[in-house]
Amino acid sequence: MRMVRSWFWVLPDERNKPVPWQVLCLNWALAFLLLALVCFFSFGQLRYNWNWETVGGYSNFFWRGWWNTLKISVLALVLSTLIGSLAALARNSGLLALRALSRLYVEIVRGTPLLVQISFAFYVIADAFRFQNRFAVGLLTLSFFSGAFISEIIRGGVESIGASQLESARAIGLSRSQTYRYVILPQAIRVILPALAGMFANLIKDSSLLSVISIEEFTWNAQQVSALTYSNFECYIPLAIGYLVLTLPITLWTRWLETRTRYET
């Protein structure tokens, strides 16, 4: 009886003990099974004529879109890290207007839907400046969007460094920039990196909204195929899998980074 219990249950006083891998496998399998049952049941109820062959003929659309999404995400990650760092620096700037601007940027961008921002950036701002490159506008909007979150991540990381560290840096005679370089950043990076990796997974999914201004990324391509073949699910299922393939490794990497920082401190 106790044996069977230990296959499925962890008592409160056993929380810190590692679970044997066989037990882990069993329970993961159980969770998958449950999920699969729900899916089977739901799709079984659906009266739907699956049309995989027709959609399969358009597979190059999916590949091209997936590749574009990957490109946009990586570029946006680099750009948004840059923007986020600048915004975080501006937040502590001596120039008060710059501080206010950074605050305004972060609060507005974080508080409004990305969909609205994309439309606004493309149809109003880019239009006013006679700037027609969709890809660049989309990339910039996405970068500014996640840059706002990244600036908060960086600010949080820097502020997590205690006053005693700054005092110590001052006492040994480090200059302000040296203090950042040798004391604050090496410690802050441990807090920042996991959050940044998690942000990247969000960024990849958020890039799907760029389809509304017809940037030819993954979602846009899937929508095209869906319109051409009148098949919704056959397009959205590969779409979901395609995003999962990109985000899942990052999520796992984030987990790993988090546990690593926890053990080191």
Next chain:
Amino acid sequence: MRLRARNLCKSFGPQMVLKNVDLDLDQVHTLAFIGPSGGGKSTLLRIIAGLEKPDNGTLYLNDREVIYSEKALMAHRRTVGTVFQAFNLFPHLSALQNITLPLEKVHHYYPAEARQVAETMLERFGLSEHGHKPPAQLSGGQRQRVAIARAISIRPKLLLFDEPTSALDPEMTAEVLEVIEELREEGRDLVLVTHQMGFAHRVADQIALLSAGRIIECGPPEQLLDDPRAEATRQFLAKILKY
């Protein structure tokens, strides 16, 4: 050292922490500040260390006025070594790197030179086998000895200790106090804030008692601790010695 203060004042918000402090000490090697908490002794030490600016008044160290502009202060801080109550080592660096960082980045030693100095220091304080460890893996006493090694490796003209044993167990307190006593015997100039009356008695040439932002009494330990003149000193000592 020769230490003179004229009319030093400091307040934090509405609270006056130092009220017109005057000091005139000549040929002192070890100066101890004692007194009740909140009496202003740490603030005075931090002003001497160049970590805090006085609102008013002047401070002369070895007949040179300490200029409280950010630039001059940076230069001043580079010539004194400060040891804090909470050790304040850098947790992302090893014990050795904690010592080499100021040597390399502030005092422009070559990395090999800095390493050499740091290793000598660690050996001297019996920490040779701990050089590669981060502070988190050291005991409190070991951390404080690394902090002291970091402070003296730059060859400071003055060493400042802000309650260096307040965060330590009695056993570790002893090991740190021994180190401080050794430094005194080497003839270094020390200023320390301490609650250890016995220790102050043993190492200090001069003791100043601060209370409510003023220096109540200043004199050699035999006089100040054994035969205090001021009523406030007597009260303070009575309160401490009771337990």
